[in-house]
Amino acid sequence: xxxxxxxxxxxxxxxxxxxxxxxxxxxxxxxxxxxxxxxxxxxxxxxxxxxxxxxxxxxxxxxxxxxxxxxxxxxxxxxxxxxxxxxxxxxxxxxxxxxxxxxxxxxxxxxxxxxxxxxxxxxxxxxxxxxxxxxxxxxxxxxxxxxxxxxxxxxxxxxxxxxxxxxxxxxxxxxxxxxxxxxxxxxxxxxxxxxxxxxxxxxxxxxxxxxxxxxxxxxxxxxxxxxxxxxxxxxxxxxxxxxxxxxxx
Amino acid sequence: xxxxxxxxxxxxxxxxxxxxxxxxxxxxxxxxxxxxxxxxxxxxxxxxxxxxxxxxxxxxxxxxxxxxxxxxxxxxxxxxxxxxxxxxxxxxxxxxxxxxxxxxxxxxxxxxxxxxxxxxxxxxxxxxxxxxxxxxxxxxxxxxxxxxxxxxxxxxxxxxxxxxxxxxxxxxxxxxxxxxxxxxxxxxxxxxxxxxxxxxxxxxxxxxxxxxxxxxxxxxxxxxxxxxxxxxxxxxxxxxxxxxxxxxxxxxxxxxxxxxxxxxxxxxxxxxxxxxxxxxxxxxxxxxxxx
Numbered sequence: 182x183x184x185x186x187x188x189x190x191x192x193x194x195x196x197x198x199x200x201x202x203x204x205x206x207x208x209x210x211x212x213x214x215x216x217x218x219x220x221x222x223x224x225x226x227x228x229x230x231x232x233x234x235x236x237x238x239x240x241x242x243x244x245x246x247x248x249x250x251x252x253x254x255x256x257x258x259x260x261x262x263x264x265x266x267x268x269x270x271x272x273x274x275x276x277x278x279x280x281x282x283x284x285x286x287x288x289x290x291x292x293x294x295x296x297x298x299x300x301x302x303x304x305x306x307x308x309x310x311x312x313x314x315x316x317x318x319x320x321x322x323x324x325x326x327x328x329x330x331x332x333x334x335x336x337x338x339x340x341x342x343x344x345x346x347x348x349x350x351x352x353x354x355x356x357x358x359x360x361x362x363x364x365x366x367x368x369x370x371x372x373x374x375x376x377x378x379x380x381x382x383x384x385x386x387x388x389x390x391x392x393x394x395x396x397x398x399x400x401x402x403x404x405x406x407x408x409x410x411x412x413x414x415x416x417x418x419x420x421x422x423x424x425x426x427x428x429x430x
Numbered sequence: 431x432x433x434x435x436x437x438x439x440x441x442x443x444x445x446x447x448x449x450x451x452x453x454x455x456x457x458x459x460x461x462x463x464x465x466x467x468x469x470x471x472x473x474x475x476x477x478x479x480x481x482x483x484x485x486x487x488x489x490x491x492x493x494x495x496x497x498x499x500x501x502x503x504x505x506x507x508x509x510x511x512x513x514x515x516x517x518x519x520x521x522x523x524x525x526x527x528x529x530x531x532x533x534x535x536x537x538x539x540x541x542x543x544x545x546x547x548x549x550x551x552x553x554x555x556x557x558x559x560x561x562x563x564x565x566x567x568x569x570x571x572x573x574x575x576x577x578x579x580x581x582x583x584x585x586x587x588x589x590x591x592x593x594x595x596x597x598x599x600x601x602x603x604x605x606x607x608x609x610x611x612x613x614x615x616x617x618x619x620x621x622x623x624x625x626x627x628x629x630x631x632x633x634x635x636x637x638x639x640x641x642x643x644x645x646x647x648x649x650x651x652x653x654x655x656x657x658x659x660x661x662x663x664x665x666x667x668x669x670x671x672x673x674x675x676x677x678x679x680x681x682x683x684x685x686x687x688x689x690x691x692x693x694x695x696x697x698x699x700x701x702x703x704x705x706x707x708x709x710x711x712x713x714x715x716x717x718x719x720x721x
Contacts, residue, residue, distance in 0.1 A: 233606050251608030258602045267471065267599045268654045277596055280607045285593055313654040333607075 186211040186337055186368040187232055191241030194224070194231050200239065200425070201227045203392040209385075211246070211336075212366040214359070216379040216399070219389035219411060225372040226259065228389065229339045232370075247336070252281050255335035257326055259342050265314060271325055272310040275300055278332030300331040305354055320351035327355055338362055340371040344378070356382055376403060390414035438672075441679040451565045451675055454576050454632045455689065458641050459667025461580035462625045464587055464660035466646030468618065471656065472598050475643055476530060480537035482626045482639040484514035486544030489630065494551050500572055504627055507635075511623035514540050519619060523612070563634030565675075565685045572631050579628040583621050590614045595656050633686045640690030641667050648697045651704020666696045 185208030192205040202224040209215055217225045230236040232243050233256045247253035255278075275297045276289055283289060289297075301309055304324040314322065323343065330338060340359075344352045360382065362369050370387075373379050379386055379399060386402040388394040390411045395402040441448045469478050488510025489503045496502025514536045521532040568576075587594075596604045597611040604611045629638025645666035649659040674689030703710050 235602060235605060251606070254606065256603075256606045258600075262602055263600050268650075268656055268659060269595065269599055270655055273595075273655075274599075277600070277603065280596070280604075280609060283592075286589065315654065329603075 185209060185244075186213070186246050187370075188244040189232075189241070190244060192228075192231060192238055192243060193240040194227050194236050195239040198239075201391060202231070202389075203425070204241070205389075205393050206241075207387070207393065207396045209337075209368055209370060211368055212363075213368055213385050214363040214383055215370045215385040215387055216383035217370060217372045217387045217389060218374075218376065218379060218403070219394075220414075223390045223411075225389055226341050229256065229341050229370070229372060232339060245337075253336050255330045255333040255338045257330060257338075257340045257343055260319065260323065260326075260346070263326075265317075265322055267314060269314050270310070271301070271306070271312045271314060271317070272297060274314055274325055275328045275332055278329035281333075296332060297328075300328040301325075303331055304328045304358065319346055320348045323347050323351060323355065327358055331358075335367070337368045338370070340369070342372050342374070345374065376408075379403065437680060438676050441676065447566050447568070448675060448679060450568045450570070450573055451632075451685065452671060454565060454568045454573055455641070455671025455675065456668055457573075457576045457580040458625075458629050458632060459645065459664050459671060461576075461583040461628060462638075462642040463645050463649075463663030463667045465583065465618075465622055465625050466642035466644075467649060467656060467659045467663050468587075468594060468598065469622065469643065470646045470650065474529065475647070477533050478622060478626070478639045478642050480518075480533040481511050481515060481622055482630065482635050483544075484537040484540040485511045485623070485626055485630055485635050487540050487547055488544075489635070490544045490547040490551075494547065500575065500631065504575060504631065507627045507630060508623060510540060510544075511626060512620065515619040515623055516616075519616065563630060563632050563637060563686050565632040565689070566678075568632055576628045576632065579624050583625055586617065586621060590617055591657075594618055633689065637686040637690050640693055641670065644690065644693035644697045645670065648693075648700035648704075651700040651706050651708050654706060666693065670696060 188208040189205045192202060193200050194202045205228070217228065219225050227236060231238055233254055234250060245253070276283070276293070279293060279296070283293065298310065301307065304327050306321065306324050306328065314325065317325065343355060359369055359371065371383070373383070380403060383399055385397065386399040387396045388402050388407055388411055391414065394411055394414070395407050442452055466478065469475055485507040488506035488508065490506070492499070492502035492504070492506025518529065518532040518536045521527055522529040593604060593609050593611065593614045596609065597614055601611055625642065626638050629641060633641065645663040646659070648666050649662035652662045653659040670693035671689055674692040675685060677683060677692065678685040678688040700708065702708055705711065
């Protein structure tokens with residue numbers, strides 16, 4: 182088997198010294214399609230942010246097979262993190278996906294324009310180029326962000342709750358896109374809440390509740406025993422927690 | 431017709447100081463308008479205000495060292511504004527304090543220091559001069575300065591426009607693809623200070639921010655992209671400068687406040703009748719389209 186696309190080595194991420202993720206070890210194989218499942222506060226988003234490099238690990242590290250993580254990773258944040266009232270056109274939003282190609286000063290050539298129109302067409306938004314982002318519905322906006330990822334054309338794709346508060350039709354269309362990426366042997370990781378959806382579409386699952394509960398084939402991970410463990414482990418924040426015995430000094 | 435000509439054209443035909451004041455307003459609008467739009471979109475509207483006050487001690491030191499010298503006061507103001515901007519920026523990036531709070535802290539200290547300096551070493555007339563400016567006393571040197579700053583500001587803004595807008599809209603994305611957002615933010619803050627320094631000579635520290643934020647706030651009701659908002663803001667700045675100067679000449683009003691009040695009128699009018707979400711539009715919407 183090829184080298185893992187992303188390897189987590191004893192990954193621990195802390196907010197204000199309290200770990201949100203503890204000692205996670207494992208790897209995402211190249212071309213794998215993995216769902217991250219866990220209760221609120223389980224550290225799912227934290228895990229993705231650490232992989233992208235938006236958060237620094239308190240301990241351990243994330244290893245990436247690619248030499249240029251910035252180019253090879255495409256990351257979809259939770260929708261709430263973007264200001265949708267911002268005055269920007271759909272065209273410009275999608276064009277940002279090609280940031281690494283056009284950079285600060287580069288122009289958008291006609292070939293690039295073509296790619297943007299094609300990406301919008303692929304997410305079912307033909308003719309939306311000049312529309313303002315503020316005039317879109319939540320589902321349409323999510324389609325725009327997927328178009329931006331199409332332009333990034335990264336081998337590794339990380340999605341943070343891509344289908345939360347999104348209508349069924351859009352979810353189906355975007356899931357088809359995820360399947361297409363999987364078919365193109367890209368590595369896809371998605372944080373999801375809908376267990377049925379995970380069982381149906383995601384071969385691999387990572388079950389998380391601040392530490393790793395199980396990671397492997399979805400059928401073997403999403404057992405009722407594991408799900409019970411997960412619910413029990415949504416522990417509360419302990420202000421007087423002691424120093425972790427496993428922490429490196 | 432003749433009286434209209436007499437009101438709005440004659441003052442500029444007859445007096446060099448009116449012409450220079452008008453050109454200064456135009457240049458200020460070109461520089462400050464787009465900066466104001468970006469401040470607005472970054473939810474930093476009041477940071478412009480804070481920085482305009484922060485300029486005061488520097489201008490005062492410049493005044494004490496070099497007298498009523500344009501270059502002395504401009505350099506002093508620029509340095510003081512820059513120090514406050516950098517300190518506040520550093521504090522908000524490295525501590526839990528938010529940007530607005532750290533700016534509030536530093537600008538108040540700076541303002542107090544400035545008032546202290548001026549009142550112990552100068553007369554109140556000087557203080558008034560610095561606080562309220564004298565656009566009618568703008569000479570050619572000051573005009574070159576204001577024009578130069580507007581040109582530099584526009585060029586730099588064009589160069590960093592894309593990452594700046596992206597950092598504003600979706601900072602997480604820019605960081606994830608490896609854009610260095612904080613550098614553009616710093617360059618932007620330098621531009622804010624530069625434009626305020628350009629404005630304070632003409633309008634005074636208190637009013638300089640008026641031509642920056644009011645046209646920007648008005649533009650939000652007319653345009654739906656950053657660059658179109660910037661163009662609207664520049665146009666509103668032009669008109670405010672022109673109308674303010676005419677009113678100031680005609681009715682013997684102080685020019686700085688007249689210009690800023692003219693801009694306020696555009697702002698209020700935009701809130702009321704603006705095409706995008708203006709109040710009247712919300713209450714009496716136009717007939718919807720078929721598709």
